Amino acid sequence: MGVKDTTAVPVINKKASINRQTIAPKIASGHGLDVDDHKVTVGQSFSQNAKMTMRNVNVFYGDKQAIYDVNIDIAKNEVMAMIGPSGCGKSTFLRTLNRMNDTVEGCRVEGDILMDGENLYAPKLDVVELRARVGMVFQKPNPFPKSIYDNVAYGPKIHGLADTRVDLDEIVESSLRKASLWEEVKERLHQPGTGLSGGQQQRLCIARAIAVSPEIILMDEPCSALDPIATAKIEELIEELSQNFTIAIVTHSMQQAARVSHRTAYFHLGKLIEVNPTEQVFTMPEHPLTEAYITGRFG
Amino acid sequence: MTKMSFENHIMKQFDEELEEIRTRLMEMGGKVEQQLQNAVLAIGQADSKLAEEVIVEERHVDAMEVDIDEACILIIARRQPAASDLRLVMMVTKAVNDLERIGDEAKKIANHAILLAEGGGSIKGYPEIRHIGTSVIKMLANALDAFARFDAEAAIRTIEEDKQIDLDYKTALREVVTYMMEDPRSISRAINILWVVRSLERIGDHAKNLCEQIVFVVKGKDIRHQ
Numbered sequence: 001m002g003v004k005d006t007t008a009v010p011v012i013n014k015k016a017s018i019n020r021q022t023i024a025p026k027i028a029s030g031h032g033l034d035v036d037d038h039k040v041t042v043g044q045s046f047s048q049n050a051k052m053t054m055r056n057v058n059v060f061y062g063d064k065q066a067i068y069d070v071n072i073d074i075a076k077n078e079v080m081a082m083i084g085p086s087g088c089g090k091s092t093f094l095r096t097l098n099r100m101n102d103t104v105e106g107c108r109v110e111g112d113i114l115m116d117g118e119n120l121y122a123p124k125l126d127v128v129e130l131r132a133r134v135g136m137v138f139q140k141p142n143p144f145p146k147s148i149y150d151n152v153a154y155g156p157k158i159h160g161l162a163d164t165r166v167d168l169d170e171i172v173e174s175s176l177r178k179a180s181l182w183e184e185v186k187e188r189l190h191q192p193g194t195g196l197s198g199g200q201q202q203r204l205c206i207a208r209a210i211a212v213s214p215e216i217i218l219m220d221e222p223c224s225a226l227d228p229i230a231t232a233k234i235e236e237l238i239e240e241l242s243q244n245f246t247i248a249i250v251t252h253s254m255q256q257a258a259r260v261s262h263r264t265a266y267f268h269l270g271k272l273i274e275v276n277p278t279e280q281v282f283t284m285p286e287h288p289l290t291e292a293y294i295t296g297r298f299g
Numbered sequence: 300m301t302k303m304s305f306e307n308h309i310m311k312q313f314d315e316e317l318e319e320i321r322t323r324l325m326e327m328g329g330k331v332e333q334q335l336q337n338a339v340l341a342i343g344q345a346d347s348k349l350a351e352e353v354i355v356e357e358r359h360v361d362a363m364e365v366d367i368d369e370a371c372i373l374i375i376a377r378r379q380p381a382a383s384d385l386r387l388v389m390m391v392t393k394a395v396n397d398l399e400r401i402g403d404e405a406k407k408i409a410n411h412a413i414l415l416a417e418g419g420g421s422i423k424g425y426p427e428i429r430h431i432g433t434s435v436i437k438m439l440a441n442a443l444d445a446f447a448r449f450d451a452e453a454a455i456r457t458i459e460e461d462k463q464i465d466l467d468y469k470t471a472l473r474e475v476v477t478y479m480m481e482d483p484r485s486i487s488r489a490i491n492i493l494w495v496v497r498s499l500e501r502i503g504d505h506a507k508n509l510c511e512q513i514v515f516v517v518k519g520k521d522i523r524h525q
Binding site: 294 | 386
């Protein structure tokens with residue numbers, strides 16, 4: 001038999017795993033965070049290559065303040081996702097970008113909102129022209145009760161973008177192609193747009209928005225009424241569109257924000273908490289509130 | 300964020316699932332730690348029976364690896380974890396791999412313990428094994444403690460321990476080579492000793508990986524290969 005090593009042997013901890021259970025921290029309930037403490041947006045809110053510049057933006061509905069002192073840039077050809085719990089102000093914020101709030105009774109916008117350095121809230125600014133430069137896609141597909149062709153042709157017509165019928169045909173075709181809808185509807189351009197499926201209708205609305213060659217496209221939960229396949233098609237489209245347009249998208253689906261956006265902005269109770277590259281926000285967010293929200297811990 | 304919380308999800312079931320993989324990883328860690336201690340002990344005491352136990356235990360560790368991995372895949376599929384939750388799940392899938400490898404190395408040590416016990420002869424090389432063994436056991440225990448506490452600072456301190464283990468390993472190699480030259484009849488025995496210190500050194504590396512993963516979970520920083 002072998003020879004015993006008579007010197008001391010290492011201490012054996014038979015209950016090693018059980019001991020560790022007891023030292024493992026049990027964290028107290030609640031995230032222990034107070035949005036009132038929030039003063040400055042963390043992360044990378046600004047860009048060298050800003051298309052949209054927002055400084056000290058406050059929005060009020062009557063006496064109630066909906067947005068508090070937001071500072072952010074949206075870069076050219078960027079997809080910026082806005083996320084946050086319901087009522088956090090992300091949709092309100094999106095709508096300030098093409099003055100959709102003008103029509104809301106008692107809504108007041110303070111601060112500077114600039115597109116290429118031009119103030120969007122300047123008194124002289126033509127809002128109709130602004131809406132052509134800043135297109136919008138809504139939650140529910142809302143095609144006009146007209147033919148597919150007329151849905152897309154309407155904008156270019158009223159903005160005088162096409163001189164001839166041939167020009168208009170060309171715009172309609174290229175817009176539908178960019179919206180990945182052309183192959184599906186080219187045989188039935190003169191049938192009603194409302195006869196399309198939900199996903200097709202939403203892509204028709206996107207075609208309608210891009211037909212007037214906007215610089216920015218705002219999307220307010222564009223996929224929340226769509227099934228996963230239609231959603232995937234829109235997301236694919238967003239990626240393609242970002243080559244030509246700047247896109248700001250509000251979404252309730254964090255996975256969607258993670259999939260399509262370059263930067264993600266997190267809003268909470270009207271405050272802009274964090275802006276960072278999307279890959280960072282979803283793997284190692286800087287602010288504890290962002291962390292609590294994207295990991296599903298808000299109650 | 301330095302304070303880790305895997306509770307308070309709106310989906311309570313999610314809390315439980317994360318707690319579950321964390322607990323099971325700690326259990327697996329405890330089991331592997333026990334294996335390592337017994338394997339080193341089996342050499343010192345020439346205890347073949349204890350070594351056999353280590354070898355049998357290895358199968359349980361393998362099964363735990365598969366189970367925990369499966370639980371992690373389910374969490375990813377069902378919950379799409381993000382941020383610290385995501386980092387925890389990814390860490391656990393990597394950590395079970397390292398723990399399983401530690402189990403493998405412990406099994407190898409146990410095999411050599413049986414060979415050494417059967418071969419008899421001198422105790423040359425045992426002090427080296429005991430010395431490195433003690434350091435490695437301590438390092439693994441520190442790594443597992445750091446995981447239990449989510450203590451990144453402790454994990455970073457533990458990583459430092461690996462340097463000394465690597466130095467001790469090199470010293471032990473030289474010692475064993477000297478034994479071989481002194482007495483060529485002891486070569487096959489010395490080779491067994493070599494394999495054992497080699498396994499211990501590898502376990503140190505796996506414990507280091509574990510610590511790096513703890514830093515990743517807590518701080519979100521990847522400190523590998525730095």
